[in-house]
Amino acid sequence: MQFTEFNFKPFINETLENIKFKTATPVQEKLIPIALSGRDIVGESKTGSGKTHTFLLPIFQQIDTQIDGVQAVITAPSRELATQIYNAAMAFTKFDDTIRITNFVGGTDKKRQIEKLSGNQPHIVIGTPGRILDLIDAQALKTYTANIFVIDEADMTLDMGFLNEVDKIAGTFDKKVQMLVFSATIPQKLQPFLKKYLNNPVMEKIATKTVISDMIDNWLISTKGRGNNAAILEVLQTVNPYLAMIFTNTKERADELHRFLVNNGIKAAKIHGGVPPRERKRIMKAVQNLDYQYVVATDLAARGIDIEGVSHIINDAIPRDLEFFVHRVGRTGRNGMSGTAITLYQPSDDAAIHELEKIGIKFTPKVIKNGEIVDSYDRDRRDKREKSKEALDITMIGLVKKKKKHIKPAYKKKIGWEIDKQKKAKKRIEGRAQGRAERKSKRQSF
Structure with a gap:
């Protein structure tokens, strides 16, 4: 599906063309229309599937710059992830510089951020849960006007111990806020939070064709x-x-x-x-x-x-x-x-x-x-040799038992001959198999 089929605002299409995004990924094709409809979403999809633009595009489509206040809040569990989302979002301001976007993460000057917020509120807030909550508690960031709340990498947020902060941030919104939760996995420990805040969400698990890229x-x-x-x-x-x-x-x-x-x-x-x-x-x-x-x-x-x-x-x-x-x-x-x-x-x-x-x-x-x-050789070749040896040992045991019933002169020598015969046969089979594999490999290389 082409991005032009979504009927986005002109500045969004200009941005997508500028960053050379033409075809939507499976997760984008499936979830962007649902996000645009206003439904809550729990999207489970593997890394590299295009989750970031799955929530950014609907946010930009619904942003009204005539309204002076926070309209969307996006949390990410690490400073690097938050900054990456922020950089992706800032690409859209090249074609609409009236949209105000801020990135609030730990390790930055909180006092300066509070001072800036006293002048005006951003339209889109991106950041780590701890810093966003700090600014809310300081009564500097007024998130209660937001109508979209995105939790990116929810399972990582849980693993890193930030779910409590996210819970408190969610508690500042109006009940009508649209919640978009994206994650590579949805662990059981995340379920109570989802039930508490999400209203009849669309649960989508986007299967990937391969676990890792064919490239x-x-x-x-x-x-x-x-x-x-x-x-x-x-x-x-x-x-x-x-x-x-x-x-x-x-x-x-x-x-x-x-x-x-x-x-x-x-x-x-x-x-x-x-x-x-x-x-x-x-x-x-x-x-x-x-x-x-x-x-x-x-x-x-x-x-x-x-x-x-x-x-x-x-x-x-x-x-x-x-x-x-x-x-x-x-x-x-x-x-x-x-x-x-x-x-x-x-x-x-x-x-x-x-x-x-x-x-x-x-x-x-x-x-x-x-x-x-x-x-190199198959790393399991030793295991395979052990299995073949085990099969040969069973044959030897049977031969020994059989010979012991009818003890005749030189029976040990005959058992030895039989064992050698079995080994040589097995070696011939393995040699032919290896030869076929080498010939096949040579054909594929041409």
């Missing part, structure tokens, strides 16, 4: 017992990415890996919750300006933060919450561009990898050889 090559590389630091350094020196994000599971591990890379001559940035807000903002700007080729990050950066031009994702370890694997990998292969996701693993990760495969994620085993990343 992404998804590789597995074994550490082979080495430390991850050395393995990651070798990977980076081999792939020479345009821009790589390296994900770790903890802030401490991010600090350690970042220090190692810098000490080895790699100019890398670092983003995680322990980095001061102003420094994070500076780093994000530097990354966008391509001052860094490598970014070490925790999962804070995996949810919704869109760093343009990421060519490679490297997983230092598989995330404890497997849902984050999809969020991480989704940072590359965006806007029609190809990308590569590389996950380091060791034998203890097999159970997690199998779980990811169950939800439809396909991996290609790779190995670094002679300065290149090339195809």
Whole structure:
């Protein structure tokens, strides 16, 4: 569906044309008409599905700049996400500069924000729950006039402990306020909040055709017992990415890996919750300006933060919450561009990898050889050999039992011959199978 079919206001269409948005994503096609109708919505959709413009476009369509007051409030669980939404919203003011939009996040000058609010109220408020609530409590921000309330990344809001603040913000609105809740998942703990505030909402789960984009090559590389630091350094020196994000599971591990890379001559940035807000903002700007080729990050950066031009994702370890694997990998292969996701693993990760495969994620085993990343053997080949050995052992047991019933001279030697016969037959079968696979691979490469 083309965006022109929504009959948006002229300045919206001009903005969409300027940012080269032509075709609506499935979540936008499904939910924008419902949002425009005024219904409450709970939209469940994976990262990178276009949720931001799914709520921004209906907001801009309904904004009346003749009214002096807050008309929409949007919360996001992190400063980076709020700033990203703010930047996306500001693109529309190029074609209608009468719309006032503000971004209220922690780590900024609250006193100055209060002073500015005393002059006039913004039409659209974007920010983190804590700072927005602070400004409401200071009686500086008058959100009670809003008719749309958006909660973006609701599950992350819950996980980061901000649901109480969001609850208090929601309590400042008129009962007629339209609520739009967007999330990658809808956990059970979120249900009481939804029942408290939403009025007969439209619940939509937008299924994606694939778990990760077809534009992404998804590789597995074994550490082979080495430390991850050395393995990651070798990977980076081999792939020479345009821009790589390296994900770790903890802030401490991010600090350690970042220090190692810098000490080895790699100019890398670092983003995680322990980095001061102003420094994070500076780093994000530097990354966008391509001052860094490598970014070490925790999962804070995996949810919704869109760093343009990421060519490679490297997983230092598989995330404890497997849902984050999809969020991480989704940072590359965006806007029609190809990308590569590389996950380091060791034998203890097999159970997690199998779980990811169950939800439809396909991996290609790779190995670094002679300065290149090339195809490797199936990581399950040892398990398959063990299963074939187990089947052979059952055959041997049967032969032994059978021979013991009719003990004859040299029966042990005959059993040995039979076992050798079984092994040779199995080896021939495996050899033919491997030959077929190699021939097929050669045909596909041409």
